[in-house]
Amino acid sequence: MKKLFRILLGCALVVAVMAAAAAGLWALTSPDPDLSGPQPDDRFLDMHVHVAGIGAGGSGCFVNQAMRDNFRFGIFLQAMGVTLDELEAQGDQLVIARLAENISQSSRVGSAVVLAMDGVIGNDGELDRELTQVYVPSDYVAEQAARYPQLHFGASINPYRPDALQRLERAHRQGAVLIKWIPAIMHIDPADPAITPFYQRLAELGLPLLSHAGQERSFATAEDQYSDPLKLELPLSLGVTVIAAHIGTTGVYEGEPSYERLLPLFRRYPNLYTEISSLTQVNKLGYLERALTVPGLMDRTLYGSDWPLQMLLLVHPAYHWPDLSLAEAKALTGIENPWDRDVRLKQTLGVPPQVFERSARLLLPEGQ
Numbered sequence: 001m002k003k004l005f006r007i008l009l010g011c012a013l014v015v016a017v018m019a020a021a022a023a024g025l026w027a028l029t030s031p032d033p034d035l036s037g038p039q040p041d042d043r044f045l046d047m048h049v050h051v052a053g054i055g056a057g058g059s060g061c062f063v064n065q066a067m068r069d070n071f072r073f074g075i076f077l078q079a080m081g082v083t084l085d086e087l088e089a090q091g092d093q094l095v096i097a098r099l100a101e102n103i104s105q106s107s108r109v110g111s112a113v114v115l116a117m118d119g120v121i122g123n124d125g126e127l128d129r130e131l132t133q134v135y136v137p138s139d140y141v142a143e144q145a146a147r148y149p150q151l152h153f154g155a156s157i158n159p160y161r162p163d164a165l166q167r168l169e170r171a172h173r174q175g176a177v178l179i180k181w182i183p184a185i186m187h188i189d190p191a192d193p194a195i196t197p198f199y200q201r202l203a204e205l206g207l208p209l210l211s212h213a214g215q216e217r218s219f220a221t222a223e224d225q226y227s228d229p230l231k232l233e234l235p236l237s238l239g240v241t242v243i244a245a246h247i248g249t250t251g252v253y254e255g256e257p258s259y260e261r262l263l264p265l266f267r268r269y270p271n272l273y274t275e276i277s278s279l280t281q282v283n284k285l286g287y288l289e290r291a292l293t294v295p296g297l298m299d300r301t302l303y304g305s306d307w308p309l310q311m312l313l314l315v316h317p318a319y320h321w322p323d324l325s326l327a328e329a330k331a332l333t334g335i336e337n338p339w340d341r342d343v344r345l346k347q348t349l350g351v352p353p354q355v356f357e358r359s360a361r362l363l364l365p366e367g368q
Contacts (some may be wrong), residue, residue, distance in 0.1 A: 043110025045152075045360040046339065047178070048210070048245065048277040048304025050115050051099065051141070052076065052134050054084070057091020060137040067133040070220040079308035093144060099307070100148040102338065109339035111149075112307070113363065115180040115210075116141040116156035120187045125162040133185060133219050138167070142174040152364070154210070156180045158188060159198040168201055177363045178208045178243070183226035184216040191231040196238065203239040208273075208363065213244040214258035215251030217283070218309070228253040229262035236269040241362075243273045243302065249287045259287065266300055273362065276355065277304030280315045280345055289323060292350050302359040303346075310338040317345055324348060 053061030067073055077084060081098045096114065103112055119132030127135070138155040145151040155171035157164055157179060171179070179202065183190055190211060202209060213229045216222040229248040236242050248262035265272050274297075279288040291297055309315070317329040324332070328348060335341040343356065 043106065043108060044303055044343065044356040045364065046103075046109050046112040046305045046307070047154075047243075047302055047359040047363055048115070048275060049099065049112040049307045050117070051095050052080070052117075052136060053092025053095060053140075054087055055092070056087045056089075057093050059092035059140050060135075061092050061140065062129070062132075062135050064130060064133050066220045072218065072220070075311075076308060079311045081308075092140075096144045096148070096151070100150055103150045106337050106339040108337075108343040109305075111152060111360075112305075113152045113154040113177055114141055114145050115154040117180070117182070118156040118158040118161075118186055120185075121158045121160040125160075131187070133221070138171055138176070139174075142171070142176070146175070152177050154178050154180050156186075157198075158186050159195040160188065164195075164198055165201055168198065168205070168207075172205050172207060176207060178210050180210045182212040182216060183231070184212065184222040184224050185219055187223055187226065189226055189231065191234050193234070196234070199235045199238045199240050202235070203241075206241070208241040208243055209235055210243040210245060210275075212246070213248035213262060214246060217250070224251060227251060227258070229258055229265065232272075233265065233269075236265065236272055239271065241271045241273065242269075243275055245275060245304075246278045246284075246306075247274045247276070247287065247291050247297075247301075249279065249284050259290075263294065263297070266297065273300045273302060275302040275304040275359075276346060276351065277306035278309060280320070280342070280349070281306075281309065282314060282316070282319050285319060288346070288349060288351070298352050298355055301355045302362060303343075303351075303356040304359070305339060305342045307338065310342055315342070315345070320345075320349060 052063060053059045055062050063073065080095050082094055086094055103109055116138040117134050117136040119135045120128040122128040138157065142153045145153040153174060153176045155176035157167045157171065161167060181188055211232060212227055213232065214227055215224050216227055229244055232242050232244060244262055248258045251258040253261060276288060278284060312333065317324055317332040321329065332341060332345050332348065335344060
């Protein structure tokens with residue numbers, strides 16, 4: 001009830017802020033606070049950026065009918081800065097080109113890991129195109145990321161593929177800096193002993209596994225039982241560097257909040273990390289503030305944005321009142337570049353510098 005009240009209050013404040021801005025009433029408030037902050041010598045790495053496509057331009061991407069019929073499809077296109085007509089005319093590569101352009105214009109973020117998204121593998125070992133809601137081939141992302149110095153390749157390989165190990169080797173040769181899973185969408189059980197060989201090779205190659213933990217609500221449907229953070233104990237026990245996305249926020253397993261299930265694992269596994277993408281969204285209010293108070297957690301935390309989910313309707317700074325003043329919310333809202341706004345919002349909420357710096361230190365080889 002308390003969380004619902006905060007969400008409703010945040011929504012009311014957003015409406016008030018937007019109305020005041022439209023009416024020119026901001027001039028009656030105190031001067032904007034200076035949120036420019038010190039300019040870093042090196043811009044940060046965003047380690048959690050999504051792309052998608054419809055198969056235009058020979059990308060091999062697709063969005064299944066259930067997802068295309070879902071209200072989220074249009075929102076995601078708008079958030080990525082493209083229209084369906086543009087994709088059909090210019091190809092899915094337009095999404096990545098505009099992503100690279102936006103990053104090049106950021107004063108805070110200098111590069112990003114672009115994530116592929118494998119699909120559901122059926123009992124016959126083939127990609128199930130009906131159950132796969134969004135498919136973004138690793139080879140496509142590798143090829144596109146190589147065209148832009150500000151982009152890095154994040155592969156996605158369903159370990160139930162018969163040739164999963166060969167695909168993993170290829171992704172490593174192509175320069176992948178991590179492997180990305182959303183188990184609830186890809187229908188992967190991270191605790192399945194059958195995929196132990198995949199984990200063993202991941203550990204040998206030194207490739208981190210970025211796996212969604214906690215409830216998944218960005219897609220039309222989800223098999224949330226696969227997102228229990230405790231299922232990540234198998235790869236952790238085998239020496240894989242695991243990044244549990246979003247600090248496992250939202251969802252309940254066996255009567256215990258997902259977030260609370262994840263925290264004890266940090267004491268047992270030094271190879272466990274997490275990241276702060278999505279934690280400023282309206283549906284996750286309070287989680288970031290709580291995480292900042294957990295002793296030692298920020299020493300295992302990386303910076304990510306979860307682009308394209310940075311639209312103001314979802315992450316408006318006014319949602320974070322009273323942790324932010326309305327004047328701070330106004331100043332942050334006025335930052336045009338989505339990465340600059342995302343970084344400054346999280347910095348203003350108290351995320352320490354080492355979180356932003358750790359993404360590159362953990363994921364990028366020297367010199368990249």
